[in-house]
Amino acid sequence: MSSLVLPKHRSFPGVSGPVVVVVMDGIGVGKHNDGNAVWLARTPHLDWLAVNAPSTTLAAHGKAAGLPSDDDMGNSEVGHNALGAGRVFDQGAKLVNNAIADGSLFEGEAWRLAIARVKNTGKPLHFMGLLSDGNVHSHIDHLAAMLKAADAVGVEKVRIHALIDGRDVPQTSALTYVERIERELAAINGKGGRDYRVASGGGRMKITMDRYEADWPMVERGWRLHVRGEGRGFPSLEAAIKTLREEDPAVIDQNLPGFVIVDGSGKPVGPIEDGSAVLFFNFRGDRAIEITRAFEDPHFDKFDRGPKPDVFYAGMMQYDGDLQLPKRFLVPPPAIDRTLGEYLVAAGKRSYASSETQKYGHVTYFWNGNRSGKFDDARETYFEVPSDTLPFEERPWMKASEITDALIAQLKSQKHDFYRINYANGDMVGHTGVRDASIMAVEAVDLSIGRLLPVVKALNGVLLVTADHGNADEMYELVKKTGAFETLADGSPKPKTSHTLNPVPFHVYAPGYTFAIDTTVQKPGLANMGATVLHLLGLSAPEDYLPSLIAG
Numbered sequence: 001m002s003s004l005v006l007p008k009h010r011s012f013p014g015v016s017g018p019v020v021v022v023v024m025d026g027i028g029v030g031k032h033n034d035g036n037a038v039w040l041a042r043t044p045h046l047d048w049l050a051v052n053a054p055s056t057t058l059a060a061h062g063k064a065a066g067l068p069s070d071d072d073m074g075n076s077e078v079g080h081n082a083l084g085a086g087r088v089f090d091q092g093a094k095l096v097n098n099a100i101a102d103g104s105l106f107e108g109e110a111w112r113l114a115i116a117r118v119k120n121t122g123k124p125l126h127f128m129g130l131l132s133d134g135n136v137h138s139h140i141d142h143l144a145a146m147l148k149a150a151d152a153v154g155v156e157k158v159r160i161h162a163l164i165d166g167r168d169v170p171q172t173s174a175l176t177y178v179e180r181i182e183r184e185l186a187a188i189n190g191k192g193g194r195d196y197r198v199a200s201g202g203g204r205m206k207i208t209m210d211r212y213e214a215d216w217p218m219v220e221r222g223w224r225l226h227v228r229g230e231g232r233g234f235p236s237l238e239a240a241i242k243t244l245r246e247e248d249p250a251v252i253d254q255n256l257p258g259f260v261i262v263d264g265s266g267k268p269v270g271p272i273e274d275g276s277a278v279l280f281f282n283f284r285g286d287r288a289i290e291i292t293r294a295f296e297d298p299h300f301d302k303f304d305r306g307p308k309p310d311v312f313y314a315g316m317m318q319y320d321g322d323l324q325l326p327k328r329f330l331v332p333p334p335a336i337d338r339t340l341g342e343y344l345v346a347a348g349k350r351s352y353a354s355s356e357t358q359k360y361g362h363v364t365y366f367w368n369g370n371r372s373g374k375f376d377d378a379r380e381t382y383f384e385v386p387s388d389t390l391p392f393e394e395r396p397w398m399k400a401s402e403i404t405d406a407l408i409a410q411l412k413s414q415k416h417d418f419y420r421i422n423y424a425n426g427d428m429v430g431h432t433g434v435r436d437a438s439i440m441a442v443e444a445v446d447l448s449i450g451r452l453l454p455v456v457k458a459l460n461g462v463l464l465v466t467a468d469h470g471n472a473d474e475m476y477e478l479v480k481k482t483g484a485f486e487t488l489a490d491g492s493p494k495p496k497t498s499h500t501l502n503p504v505p506f507h508v509y510a511p512g513y514t515f516a517i518d519t520t521v522q523k524p525g526l527a528n529m530g531a532t533v534l535h536l537l538g539l540s541a542p543e544d545y546l547p548s549l550i551a552g
């Protein structure tokens with residue numbers, strides 16, 4: 001293993017104050033139009049930085065973030081991994097594609113044990129996960145490939161627990177995926193001897209996919225539906241979605257209430273019982289960890305699980321390498337090593353990381369290459385501000401002020417060398433599809449940045465302002481070919497809830513220093529952040545890190 005001790009930077013001794021990175025989650029640089037909440041927002045500080053601070057934009061999606069193609073929008077996981085790791089790693093979406101294409105997924109131990117379990121017991125093989133092609137947490141192609149493979153090896157009974165998306169894909173697109181999966185199931189069942197069906201479901205922001213322990217009752221609701229078969233019954237996934245939409249025409253997919261599928265006599269078709277196997281087919285960890293804990297932790301106390309079924313459980317990936325969660329997984333996760341955080345600890349530098357609950361793991365766990373622990377308790381301080389648990393469009397300022405208060409106090413204490421924070425607003429409010437609330441969200445971030453500027457200046461520090469991917473920069477869906485707004489039946493623009501393909505800003509606020517952007521850097525992207533921070537701290541980056549964005 002190469003040494004973690006880095007030599008001094010060849011020409012720069014390091015700034016005399018702190019280096020601060022602000023990640024404005026979901027604030028990209030998009031077209032100037034009526035759907036761009038970032039452009040529409042009144043942002044005097046970001047505007048000032050764009051004119052007066054060395055600035056550029058960074059690629060934050062597709063291959064620059066380790067995703068299969070440049071049609072893949074960026075997301076928090078891949079974005080923070082790139083920011084914190086100094087290099088681009090092939091990410092879950094791509095690794096799973098490869099493992100399916102070369103067959104290694106089906107040769108792995110987890111798959112073989114799952115199949116063996118259900119063949120021995122005659123119980124169903126359960127697939128749980130996000131039913132869409134968003135490619136952020138999951139991809140429906142992966143599920144389809146596994147269904148075919150299960151059929152090919154003679155698995156008779158399959159049950160699917162479908163989390164409905166509308167957050168990484170258009171806001172009411174669920175039936176597209178329902179139609180696809182029902183087609184796959186019908187093709188398998190049609191040959192005879194198979195009983196493959198959907199067993200339960202619900203909107204991903206209502207059940208199962210909580211993250212960072214923001215809302216355990218969400219996971220409990222999912223557990224009751226998937227495992228115990230307790231919930232409102234419908235004859236099919238399609239009937240459930242259509243009825244729930246009729247009852248509440250304003251509901252968008254991510255917020256659909258949970259349900260179970262029942263047979264003619266009203267009995268749930270697929271509770272998860274002893275002897276079965278459960279494969280959670282999401283590859284991304286943040287929203288997979290809690291349900292995984294419910295399945296695996298013998299001392300689980302976050303809600304009353306009732307009698308825990310004796311099942312074989314595996315995730316698509318291992319979601320947390322430190323905690324070994326889950327123990328079994330279908331595809332090995334990216335081996336993200338030698339992250340910025342680890343190098344800083346080895347260099348004796350002290351770091352502070354903070355956000356509110358919704359993004360807390362982004363600046364800790366994702367930033368550190370999907371490790372939940374610290375590298376060094378003495379040199380690292382992490383601080384979480386509890387997030388609201390109400391709809392974010394109702395509080396678009398979220399906890400930006402509290403994160404800023406804490407950061408300013410820490411900066412003034414002069415205890416740390418490197419600070420990183422994430423403002424969740426642009427992203428979490430952007431995902432609601434409410435444009436006007438998103439404008440306020442961006443303004444709240446700008447206000448907070450305005451408070452940081454004089455503090456950083458007084459300490460002779462440097463503030464780097466960037467984002468992990470776009471979101472609030474496109475609040476209306478665009479017609480691909482023309483770039484015009486898509487419209488709803490009443491002619492109004494169709495709200496967009498997902499991330500964007502846009503680049504993100506990068507500003508270097510460094511009063512008293514004469515930094516310039518290094519314009520020779522090819523295709524600057526998020527993964528250039530690692531070397532940039534090391535440079536500013538007077539350290540030379542490891543050879544395989546992408547170069548610093550600052551000249552010199």
Ligand SMILES: O=C(O)[C@H](O)COP(=O)(O)O
Pocket residue numbers: 025026074075076077136137167168287427431
């Ligand atoms: O999990 C989510 O909320 C979305 O799927 C992606 O958003 P994030 O990547 O910004 O967390």
Ligand SMILES: [Mn+2]
Pocket residue numbers: 025026075076077079427468469
């Ligand atoms: Mn994000």
Ligand SMILES: [Mn+2]
Pocket residue numbers: 026076427428431471499
């Ligand atoms: Mn997001």
